[in-house]
Amino acid sequence: MGWLVMLRGFFSDKRATSAVEFALIAPFLLLLVAAILAYGSIFATSISLQQVAAETARATIGGLSDAERRSLALIKLAAIGDQYPMLDVSKVTFDFDEGTGTELSRLTLHYDMSMHPAYTLDKLLPLPQSPISYSLIVTDGNGV
Numbered sequence: 001m002g003w004l005v006m007l008r009g010f011f012s013d014k015r016a017t018s019a020v021e022f023a024l025i026a027p028f029l030l031l032l033v034a035a036i037l038a039y040g041s042i043f044a045t046s047i048s049l050q051q052v053a054a055e056t057a058r059a060t061i062g063g064l065s066d067a068e069r070r071s072l073a074l075i076k077l078a079a080i081g082d083q084y085p086m087l088d089v090s091k092v093t094f095d096f097d098e099g100t101g102t103e104l105s106r107l108t109l110h111y112d113m114s115m116h117p118a119y120t121l122d123k124l125l126p127l128p129q130s131p132i133s134y135s136l137i138v139t140d141g142n143g144v
Contacts, residue, residue, distance in 0.1 A: 035125050038118035041086070045116065046132055048084040052092070053109045053134040055080055060107060060138050066098040069140070073107060087111065093131075108135040 059076035063069030073096055081089030097106040113119060113130035121127070 031124065034121055038121050038125060041118050042128065045086040048086040049109060049111045049132060050134050052080060052084060052087065053107065053136055057107045057136040057138045060105065069105060070096045103140045105138050105140060106135055107138060108133060
């Protein structure tokens with residue numbers, strides 16, 4: 001009989017209800033916060049790469065030959081890479097397509113995201129494929 005009274009008292013006690021509810025909801029809330037931080041850092045990295053690609057492409061306009069345009073792009077990429085804290089310049093690969101027979105060149109930057117801090121959550125979140133790339137087409141600076 002005494003254990004029945006104790007059991008009834010246990011089930012009618014509401015003092016720890018908030019703690020139990022928090023324990024059930026907390027993992028989902030922490031995952032939501034982690035996802036917001038992960039996607040925010042991925043977006044910041046992507047926008048940084050887009051800006052670097054635009055500045056690098058802009059630097060190629062003054063070149064008189066394809067070799068000079070490629071050289072100007074590499075110099076600009078090396079010069080501005082440290083100004084973007086979300087990018088590790090050593091992970092940026094560079095393609096320059098001269099567009100033979102046309103007066104347009106294509107500049108493409110690829111960034112390897114595989115070691116990005118957000119990718120520690122790749123088993124829990126659907127993250128973008130690595131590498132991310134930005135490509136720009138630039139006139140060859142002859143007034144076209």
